[in-house]
Amino acid sequence: MKTTQNIQVAVDAIVFGYSKEEGVSVLLIKRKYAPFKGNWAIPGGFVLDDESLEEAVERELLEETGVKINYLEQLYTFGKPNRDPRRRVISVAYFGLVKSKQFEKLKASTDAEEAKWFNIKELPSLAFDHDKILDMAIERIRGKIVYQPIGFELLDKKFPFSDLEHLYATLLDRPVDRRNFKKKVMHLGILDELDEKAKSSGAGRPGNLFQFNKATYDKLIRDGMHFEI
Amino acid sequence: MKTTQNIQVAVDAIVFGYSKEEGVSVLLIKRKYAPFKGNWAIPGGFVLDDESLEEAVERELLEETGVKINYLEQLYTFGKPNRDPRRRVISVAYFGLVKSKQFEKLKASTDAEEAKWFNIKELPSLAFDHDKILDMAIERIRGKIVYQPIGFELLDKKFPFSDLEHLYATLLDRPVDRRNFKKKVMHLGILDELDEKAKSSGAGRPGNLFQFNKATYDKLIRDGMHFEI
């Protein structure tokens, strides 16, 4: 009742990073081997027989880019018969987030000739059907940030409030009223205001640092709270 | 750089149906073969080398249950190494909807000894990790019905307004104010009110039939409309 299948299973990871200077960026690699040698692509690779999909993602990311992700969720599985010119490959795409601090250290290796962050407004065209995958990931992060607290996964553990505001404005690509935004976010009751001040990042009055309180968030969610920005 | 993989790719389909009398139901099959012989399970099977994932879902569903689905979307991919006791299987789960009319005609065959609709409030425990998959599907349909017009895919093409109201109340498992609900839905401008009256389904005053206008919906969405119930 089952014919021997000839399908390979891969994972891909669309990883986003953020900094106030660079905006929202995505991690891409330049392919070292054919097909699409020299083209930019989403990092990823084949799943080993005894590892979970998530383990495969983390392994491939570390191998190809040196990056450790902070948040990972499944995006979509792409399985059209001819998406890879060599053979049938279905690819389970994940979408991941890294914290600001991790943002710089990249070291390409194995299948990747180079790893690099690209601002999501200045993307090259990609190998395979990776353009489509990336589009879907960008749509997902934009859609999700308003009803799930994933924005905090892109910031450092402690951050000035203005960073959060700037992240939302950048990602949603629209102005955010500072006062209403702060009212809304603080009213959720999931941010702890610390006693430390941010080290002056230039001009202006430095404010306190804030920190996302996941335990409180989980508790509130259990009690029926509805997160929305 | 790539070791020969020994992973099988399957698809599963969680199919929901609805009728005013039976409520929201899900289509399950009783397994004819080991493992889990005689257990209820989600319909599905292995993907053939040259078919897309969606084609595989439709083929398996037709084979195992005789049902043709009206709406199909990908749910999640399950890939933990030991979810199938025989060998490594990753399963791409889809979630589908059928219209009320299709609701009755079931004919089990191939791997299925029997196919049957189960109300989502009276579910048996299932083979493999199918309980988890089904939970996720129920969560998805509940979550999605409020921000995407998928409810109409469960009703017949023409339906009395009260059916729509009853569907939302049943699925969301909370009372819906008839007047506010109608105001909200009609204000979206995506339902055509027909001149036909529903044939009296019992007592009370019969109202007009309504019909979802997908063309209008698509146009409004392009113009930035936001569907929400």
Added chain:
DNA sequence: ATATAATTGCGTTTATTTTACGCAATTAAC
């Protein structure tokens, strides 16, 4: 030192949306 520009912190007012609920009209069943 002092003025200037940048940024934070705390408000108020107005508009919009959601929720709660009243009540007459139509129809089938008794």
Added chain:
DNA sequence: GTTAATTGCGTAAAATAAACGCAATTATAT
């Protein structure tokens, strides 16, 4: 004809979101 069920249309109050004012704090330039 009366009753029960259901539809169709509305209004008032409550909650939420949007628009905007302005003083306080701090680094930088003069």
